[in-house]
Amino acid sequence: MAIPIITVSNLVKDYDNFRAVKGISFEVQEGEIFGLLGPNGAGKSTTLEIIETLRKKTSGTVTVAGFNLDERPDEIKSIIGVQLQASGYYPGLSLLQLVDLFAGLYNQQVNAMELLKTVNLEEKAKAKFKDLSGGQKQRFSVATTLINKPKVVFLDEPTTGLDPQARRNLWELIRKINGEGTTVIITTHYMDEAEYLCNRIAIVDSGEIVALDTPDNLIDHLVASGFERPKQVKKANLEDVFIQLTGKNLRED
Ligand SMILES: Nc1ncnc2c1ncn2[C@@H]1O[C@H](COP(=O)(O)OP(=O)(O)OP(=O)(O)O)[C@@H](O)[C@H]1O
Numbered sequence: 001m002a003i004p005i006i007t008v009s010n011l012v013k014d015y016d017n018f019r020a021v022k023g024i025s026f027e028v029q030e031g032e033i034f035g036l037l038g039p040n041g042a043g044k045s046t047t048l049e050i051i052e053t054l055r056k057k058t059s060g061t062v063t064v065a066g067f068n069l070d071e072r073p074d075e076i077k078s079i080i081g082v083q084l085q086a087s088g089y090y091p092g093l094s095l096l097q098l099v100d101l102f103a104g105l106y107n108q109q110v111n112a113m114e115l116l117k118t119v120n121l122e123e124k125a126k127a128k129f130k131d132l133s134g135g136q137k138q139r140f141s142v143a144t145t146l147i148n149k150p151k152v153v154f155l156d157e158p159t160t161g162l163d164p165q166a167r168r169n170l171w172e173l174i175r176k177i178n179g180e181g182t183t184v185i186i187t188t189h190y191m192d193e194a195e196y197l198c199n200r201i202a203i204v205d206s207g208e209i210v211a212l213d214t215p216d217n218l219i220d221h222l223v224a225s226g227f228e229r230p231k232q233v234k235k236a237n238l239e240d241v242f243i244q245l246t247g248k249n250l251r252e253d
Contacts, residue, residue: 002029002030002032003029003030004027004028004029004030005028005029005030005064005065005151005152005183006027006028006051006062006063006064006152006183006185007027007061007062007063008024008025008026008027008047008051008060008061008062009025009060009061009062010023010024010025010059010060010061011023011024011025011047011050011057011059011060011061011062012057012058012059012060013043013046013047013050013055013057013058013207014058019207020041020043020046020207021043021046021047021050021057021058021207022043022206022207022208023060023208024043024047024060024204024207024208024209025209026202026209026212028152028183028185029183029199029200030151030183031178031181031183032178032183032184032199032200033174033175033178033183033184033185033186033197033198033199034183034184034185034186034198034199034200034201034202035185035186035187035188035194035197035198035200035201035202036048036185036186036187036201036202036204037187037188037189037191037194037201037202037203037204038203038204038205039205042204042205042206042207043204043206043207044156044187044204045156045187047204048154048156048185048187050062050069051064051069051154051185052080052082052154053069053073053076053077054082057069064076064079064080064152065079065151065152067079078148079148079150079151079152080150080151080152080153080154081144081145081146081147081148081150081152081153081154081182082145082153082154083141083142083144083145083153083154083155083156083158084141084144088141089129089140089141090129091128091129091130092128092129092130093128093129094125094126094127094128094129095112095116095121095124095125095126095127095129095132095140096112096113096116096125096126098129098140098144099112099115099116099143099144099147100112102144102147103147106147106148108147108148108149110147112125113125115143115146115147116140116143118143118146118173118176119139119140119142119143119173120139120169120173121136121139121140121143124136133166134161134162134166135162135163135165135166135167135169135170138158138159138162138166138170139169139170139173141158142155142158142170142173142174142177146177146182150182151182151183152182152183152184152185153177153182153183153184153185154185154186155174155184155185155186155187156186156187157187157188157189158170158174158186158188159171159188159190159193160189164239164242164243165243165246165247165248165249167190167193168243168248171193171196171197174186174197175197184197186198192239194215195215198215199214200212200213200214201213201214201215201218203218
């Protein structure tokens with residue numbers, strides 16, 4: 001029997017008179033990659049930010065690793081890793097300086113070079129954050145989520161704006177982090193990404209979960225309902241052509 005590391009029950013979030021999250025419930029199992037998918041404004045970031053202790057809920061219960069959000073937010077903070085948006089970093093500091101700064105904030109001893117190596121940025125250790133490419137910035141921000149050796153990492157649209165190579169490279173990084181035992185919660189607008197990475201997916205629409213299952217089961221369920229794609233799927237797509245022609249290696253250096 002899988003153990004839930006996150007339990008969300010009847011979570012509600014109102015922004016003034018607008019109900020952005022309408023009483024959702026779900027569990028994330030320890031060790032899985034769990035995806036939150038949904039159109040713009042569905043309530044994904046709001047839900048994540050509440051679990052991350054960064055936003056107040058209106059009602060409902062959240063527990064992370066057995067800690068109740070209302071009673072033990074500090075314990076929750078200490079065992080999670082949250083990806084900051086790029087604007088959260090001092091642009092003029094080098095990557096080594098930024099890792100040291102974060103390590104200090106978390107009161108952690110970190111081998112900054114080792115950490116940069118895990119995200120393939122050791123050659124950029126002395127570069128300033130502002131001088132990184134988009135993919136490098138994203139990889140660095142994933143690295144910073146690992147500084148406090150978290151049990152759960154939250155990634156909010158980590159590959160938005162990346163080229164196909166950088167995106168696939170980040171997918172492998174996320175799998176590696178997960179393979180080392182870290183539970184990952186991810187939001188994305190890319191269905192191929194969700195299909196490739198996620199063990200289970202919750203599809204959120206207008207503040208409600210409309211489906212929750214493995215990608216395979218969700219697809220099988222749709223097919224069983226009589227759905228058929230209007231045209232034959234080719235054995236490759238345009239992205240395959242692009243990767244085939246331009247190679248799998250990162251191009252940002
Ligand atoms: N601080 C806020 N004040 C008022 N309304 C907000 C606030 N933050 C979000 N909302 C509204 O709540 C709803 C859910 O927003 P949220 O950012 O959680 O959606 P999302 O699913 O993450 O969307 P996206 O895919 O665009 O990031 C939206 O209608 C949004 O306009």
